[in-house]
Amino acid sequence: MKLLELGDSISRFRFSQSCVGLAGCLCVCYAVWTPFWLKERGLWTEWNNTKSDQTIRKDGPVFNALEAERVFGVLSFLMAVSTGALCLVFALCWTSTTVRSYSNTRSLLMAGQALYPTTLLLLTMACTGFFFLLSWSLFTYQHREEIRQDFSSLGSSYWLGALGWVLLLVVEMIIFIAEQAVVPDILPDLEKAVESWRISSKARSFSDSYHPAYSNMTP
Structure with missing residues (x-):
């Protein structure tokens, strides 16, 4: 089996997307399970400020922001694990001969480019980054006053998490658009x-x- 086939532009773009996706997934996994978000506390820390933990609607149920950010954090972690594994497969095991096999070619023709590696990577990375962005945004919104008072209290989990969703949503989209403009169909x-x-x-x-x-x- 030939590893790291980088002879053409298609392989180089696929490898670049896989590396970006793997780095973003590692950042997301680190951010979800480490406590260094704000003042050595993270998503799984019990905060005493109940007013910032939930928003109450008079005509509806209570929306618990703390539980929501944890749910989105777990979803993003599960997606990051599967997306990271997919990135490794496409980076190390996918070659030009794989995509031109008979069974895969018929699948590509029936489903368009939905099964093509870079498109599949884009979809999975976007879902992973979106779920984590929701968790990251909820945490930021809940603790906006503390962050405003002491910006230096933000830890490595918070910043690596931000780097993770930027890689998965922004950088990945830029690489995919560049591929569509450069690589022929x-x-x-x-x-x-x-x-x-x-x-x-x-x-x-x-x-x-x-x-x-x-x-x-x-x-």
């Missing part, structure tokens, strides 16, 4: 490949049906 080549496979399979089936009849002929 591969679907026409795949359509030609499928057509040639059909022609060759028809010719093979015709020859297989012709030779037995010829061999049974008596002189």
Whole structure:
């Protein structure tokens, strides 16, 4: 198996996206499970300020922002684990011969570019970054007064978390747009490949049906 195939622009863009995604996922995982958000406390710390923990609606249920940020944090962590594994697969195990295999080519032609590696990476990274951005934003909104009073109290988990969603949402989108502008569409080549496979399979089936009849002929 050939690793790190970087011979063409498609492979280089795929590898770049995988590296960006893996770095963003590691930042998200670190931020979710470490307590260094604000004054050595994080998402899983019990805060005493109940007024900032929830917002009450008179005509509706209580919205607990602390629970919401933890739920979105867990979702982003689960997405980060799966997205990181996907980045490793596309960076180390996906080659130009993989994408042009017969079964994958038929899937690409039936679903457009939805199954193409860079598009799939974009979708998974965007979901991961979006869920974590919700958790990060809720935490920032809850503790905005403390952050405003002492900006230096923000820890490594907070800043690496911010770096994580920036990589997954902003940098990844920039790389994907650049790829769409630089790399030509591969679907026409795949359509030609499928057509040639059909022609060759028809010719093979015709020859297989012709030779037995010829061999049974008596002189």
